[in-house]
Amino acid sequence: MIDIVHVPLGTRAYDIRIGAGLLAQAGTAIAPLLRRPRVAVLTEARVAALHGPTLAAGLEAAGIASSVLALEPGEATKGWRSLETAVEWLIGEKVARDDVVVAFGGGVVGDLAGFAAAVLRRGVGFVQIPTTLLAQVDSSVGGKTGINSPQGKNLVGAFHQPRLVLADTGLLDTLPERDFLAGYAEVAKYGLLGDSEFFAWLETNASALRAGDPAARAHAVRRSCEMKAEIVVRDETEEGDRALLNLGHTFGHALEAATGYGDRLLHGEGVAIGCVLAFELSARLGLCSQEAPSRAAEHFAHMGMRRRLADIPGELPDADALLGLMAQDKKVRDGRITFILARDIGEAFVARDVDLAPVRALLADALAERSRLTLS
Ligand SMILES: NC(=O)c1ccc[n+]([C@@H]2O[C@H](COP(=O)([O-])OP(=O)(O)OC[C@H]3O[C@@H](n4cnc5c(N)ncnc54)[C@H](O)[C@@H]3O)[C@@H](O)[C@H]2O)c1
Ligand SMILES: O=C(O)C(=O)C[C@@H](O)[C@H](O)[C@H](O)COP(=O)(O)O
Numbered sequence: 123m124i125d126i127v128h129v130p131l132g133t134r135a136y137d138i139r140i141g142a143g144l145l146a147q148a149g150t151a152i153a154p155l156l157r158r159p160r161v162a163v164l165t166e167a168r169v170a171a172l173h174g175p176t177l178a179a180g181l182e183a184a185g186i187a188s189s190v191l192a193l194e195p196g197e198a199t200k201g202w203r204s205l206e207t208a209v210e211w212l213i214g215e216k217v218a219r220d221d222v223v224v225a226f227g228g229g230v231v232g233d234l235a236g237f238a239a240a241v242l243r244r245g246v247g248f249v250q251i252p253t254t255l256l257a258q259v260d261s262s263v264g265g266k267t268g269i270n271s272p273q274g275k276n277l278v279g280a281f282h283q284p285r286l287v288l289a290d291t292g293l294l295d296t297l298p299e300r301d302f303l304a305g306y307a308e309v310a311k312y313g314l315l316g317d318s319e320f321f322a323w324l325e326t327n328a329s330a331l332r333a334g335d336p337a338a339r340a341h342a343v344r345r346s347c348e349m350k351a352e353i354v355v356r357d358e359t360e361e362g363d364r365a366l367l368n369l370g371h372t373f374g375h376a377l378e379a380a381t382g383y384g385d386r387l388l389h390g391e392g393v394a395i396g397c398v399l400a401f402e403l404s405a406r407l408g409l410c411s412q413e414a415p416s417r418a419a420e421h422f423a424h425m426g427m428r429r430r431l432a433d434i435p436g437e438l439p440d441a442d443a444l445l446g447l448m449a450q451d452k453k454v455r456d457g458r459i460t461f462i463l464a465r466d467i468g469e470a471f472v473a474r475d476v477d478l479a480p481v482r483a484l485l486a487d488a489l490a491e492r493s494r495l496t497l498s
């Protein structure tokens with residue numbers, strides 16, 4: 123069964139198609155977007171090896187020729203060097219303004235390829251074929267594209283909406299457990315930020331989701347995409363409400379920068395830890411009861427997810443240095459860091475007037491807990 127979530131953004135509207143087996147039909151889905159039967163596929167080596175032949179056959183079956191550039195897997199690929207490689211390759215392939223670039227991979231490939239498409243000849247169209255849970259529920263939707271810089275996450279980028287998203291949920295069968303759990307953090311984020319019923323559903327059904335239950339997968343991906351689409355349509359360029367999708371990210375992005383964008387901490391792991399910190403901060407500020415952060419942390423623990431600073435291996439900087447990294451956040455307004463706080467599970471809001479003293483204290487306590495747990 124195929125689900126369709128429409129993203130009604132006027133001239134930039136598009137569909138998100140969700141279902142098992144979509145990759146094999148990619149050619150039929152993409153063909154109506156093409157002026158000539160040819161696409162350039164940006165991907166990475168692991169995805170290319172596992173699922174490249176199915177995509178190639180699906181395109182060929184619809185008479186579409188494809189050329190492929192497979193980059194190195196991993197977050198380090200989302201940087202200047204790969205951007206240069208990708209854009210120069212697309213130029214070499216003579217990809218024109220009315221051609222389509224296909225982003226085939228997880229969030230790293232999606233963000234990088236989307237940004238390459240945004241800057242190539244001042245903008246060519248692109249299609250997202252997300253292959254991770256994270257990419258199917260979050261990064262392939264909404265048009266945030268970009269790369270990291272050493273100073274901070276996604277500091278260079280553009281809003282550039284895809285023309286179509288094809289989320290083949292069958293591809294999740296090959297996803298490693300750690301990457302599944304990282305993506306699951308973004309799924310749980312939707313419940314935590316705006317839908318307590320969905321969070322309760324996840325508390326009951328996340329194990330089935332992890333085990334690959336098709337109905338659970340379809341529901342989790344569809345509900346996440348619906349929520350993201352609804353927020354993006356309200357505020358495409360993050361003037362206000364879209365920042366809700368950043369729940370956990372102010373902390374998480376600083377932790378990713380502090381750990382060097384690598385294997386020590388995946389994006390979704392930083393988001394899970396950041397969500398617990400954001401709820402903990404909300405409780406300390408008297409905005410919600412202590413039950414809310416405890417419930418989030420307990421669910422993540424039950425899933426075997428990273429949820430505390432203590433779960434990050436290696437050295438971490440002190441609280442002030444982490445605050446320094448958070449000051450690079452794109453939500454900074456009038457020189458002040460914006461936080462996403464919550465009144466309860468499912469009731470997040472954008473807070474622009476948070477005093478930094480309790481944030482520093484929270485980080486210092488979390489770092490102290492980390493030292494205690496590491497020593498014991
Ligand atoms: N643009 C947005 O709105 C948005 C939203 C959320 C996250 N992001 C970004 O997404 C990135 C993280 O994305 P990610 O978690 O998908 O990471 P990723 O792209 O690095 O993929 C994770 C791992 O899974 C492997 N993989 C991908 N598909 C697979 C499959 N089907 N089977 C087996 N292995 C597979 C990859 O090789 C990689 O090792 C971060 O850079 C984050 O900032 C962007
Ligand atoms: O789409 C959004 O808006 C999000 O914030 C989704 C996040 O999950 C995602 O990680 C996004 O890339 C973060 O954006 P940034 O603007 O904080 O870099």
Ligand SMILES: [Zn+2]
Nearest residue numbers: 308371389393
């Ligand atoms: Zn994210």
